[in-house]
Amino acid sequence: MAFSDDLHQPVLLKEVMQYLITDTDGLYIDATTGSGGYSCEILSKLGKDGRLISIDRDSEALEIASKRCPDERQRFVKARFSQISEIISQNEMVRGVVFDFGVSRMQIKDNDRGFSFLSTQRLDMRMDKDESLSAWEVVNTYDQKRLEEIIRNYGEERQAHKIAKAIVEMRKRSAINTCIELSECISMVVGRRGKTHPATKTFQAIRIEVNREMDEIKEGLKGAFEVLASKGRLCVVSYHSLEDRLVKSFFKDLHLGKRLLILTKKPLTPTPDEIRSNPSARSAKLRAGEKL
Template sequence: MDYKKIHIPVMVKEVLEVLNPKENGIYVDTTVGCGGHSLEILKRLGQEGKLIGIDRDASAISCCQEVLNDSRVILKQASFSRLKEVLSELNIDRIDGIIFDLGVSMLQLKDFSRGFSFHSDERLDMRMDQSLPLTAWDVVNRYPEQKLERIFRDYGDEPFARKIARQIVKFRGKKTIDTCKELADLVKSVVSERKKIHPATKVFQAIRIEVNREVEELQEGLKQAVQLLKAGGRICVISYHSGEERIVKNFFREEEKKGNIRILNKKPILPSLEEVVINPSARSARLRGGEKL
């Protein structure tokens, strides 16, 4: 599969306006993916500039090696919580800008063997980092009903959380739920059709967040990012669902209260209608930016 053809970076123009890259600055892309945002930042850097591309997914690092084949680029596989550790290993203690493009990538969704997509007959997995011990299969087949309900409600904003959790426990009493399609069909039997999204979207999102500890990783990553920024340095975060958006909004507000950052946009920046037409996956994107004081 040619991942570069399926990957369209979201809100590139808006990201560059927020980051406002300096010619010889040091920039970090914490979700480098296939290198879409990184490549645009790189185009604006001079010979002394530096770009650190980080991703917890090894296949993402492989994907962007060709796109970002440049002496100014360093690629590292790591999670958000290891941000300071990775930069310390590179003898970098201050940066000029950092971007987080949250959520699941097309790279992961289109590779059915990764077990992220509800169209997949592959085993439930959903690990962004294949070395993680917990899989989606473990969550679905081993978590008690109350814990499943809480995850679906808190991480997926799923109104039918209790009903779905009960049905999963009932079903797995007869046999394990092994594939993405099995789970998707089960959820579909409980949830009525939704206009814009697949009935299983919220449940899959919630399980993915649980498996990858996305809430804890995001909170720690944002904290480390602000600590690493130079005065005048910029942070840019793109979120895709209400849970992520809430964490980012509250973090920015707290940091502004403490006098650590200045919020650049009081309300999130939304993608243009033109972009959503070209790239429908951008429709739920929300961008927030801050400047270190």
């Protein structure tokens, strides 16, 4: 089975739509299509001349999304969102771009994709299976110093030194092949903190490294702003402080340069009701801006 039937539940859906759509006959970009939660909702709001480009770097996600609400106003593109300005031709007037960072529920739940610390499969974590760098290479070939930096910087893990050392010690005996082997190695040196699994931060860090997520966000935001028409809207949903910091400072710089109107003075967060029905939404933050 490639994906679980359990689709990703779109986060802050109503709020994203309110900020994103200003012209129902315009062109919109869903830069992180996933299972198409936002894409289907955008299409339901557009008129007959509206158009949508749905991007994802994961071809399995696009396959799911394409079956969900087939529509001739929509085009699917398998690409990284950092390539957005190559996908859109110069004469196209983009009215809105939405980003919903991170991984989808289907990617995490699919044991074979090797994202979850409970997975018994090979360490993988590639959102795009055509890429060559996987979590296995990061865990088994990076030197201790580099591993420690990644775990500290991308996982904001205070015990990065201890964890990197334990990984290197363990792999001297034999390669760390599966997700569960890695999470057990981490659990041996880091105690459980409340309900959170001790490997959570390290897994986040490795995933970010494998998919070059921070560079993608920087380039993706820049490209999206470039292709937006004047008065076009940029909506960004982030899930952890590293992502949100990049978005916040990107918005702030453009605002200072009088090129962007910030529409969300403070980022919007999900209501307690949304968090109850979709706990994965709990850390979400939505920032929206309008190109001047």
